Amino acid sequence: MRKVVMLSALLVSFGFSAETLKGTPEEKAVMGYCLQCHSYDYIKTNAPLTQKGWEGVVKKMVNVFKAPIPEDAQKQIIEYLTKYYGKKE
Numbered sequence: 001m002r003k004v005v006m007l008s009a010l011l012v013s014f015g016f017s018a019e020t021l022k023g024t025p026e027e028k029a030v031m032g033y034c035l036q037c038h039s040y041d042y043i044k045t046n047a048p049l050t051q052k053g054w055e056g057v058v059k060k061m062v063n064v065f066k067a068p069i070p071e072d073a074q075k076q077i078i079e080y081l082t083k084y085y086g087k088k089e
């Protein structure tokens with residue numbers, strides 16, 4: 001019985017995330033590429049940035065720190081970070 005309740009709670013929370021990027025390729029790109037050198041805290045505790053700001057961070061990770069991230073994944077990452085840790089221009 002308890003299991004059934006937990007399962008439906010889980011389903012409800014998934015329902016609410018239809019409009020988010022959780023569990024999408026964008027999120028997977030962040031989780032897969034950005035946590036190779038440091039923890040997620042680096043992203044979480046960074047001040048909110050504009051899209052250009054996040055683009056700058058991702059380019060810095062790639063160009064300065066040599067993060068091996070393909071172009072299309074970089075775009076997905078920037079989109080994700082702008083959505084969750086972004087601020088208006």
Ligand code: HEC
Binds near residue numbers: 034035038061068081
């Ligand atoms: C190749 C290793 C590497 C990868 C992969 C990497 N980073 Fe970093 N990141 C670093 C280093 C090194 C620093 C600087 C650490 C320090 O200053 O103590 C850093 C620092 C940061 C910071 C702190 C602010 C700043 O600009 O220094 C943020 C935010 C950040 N990374 C985000 C990301 C994101 C987003 C990704 C995925 C696109 C990513 N990192 C992938 C190496 C990496």
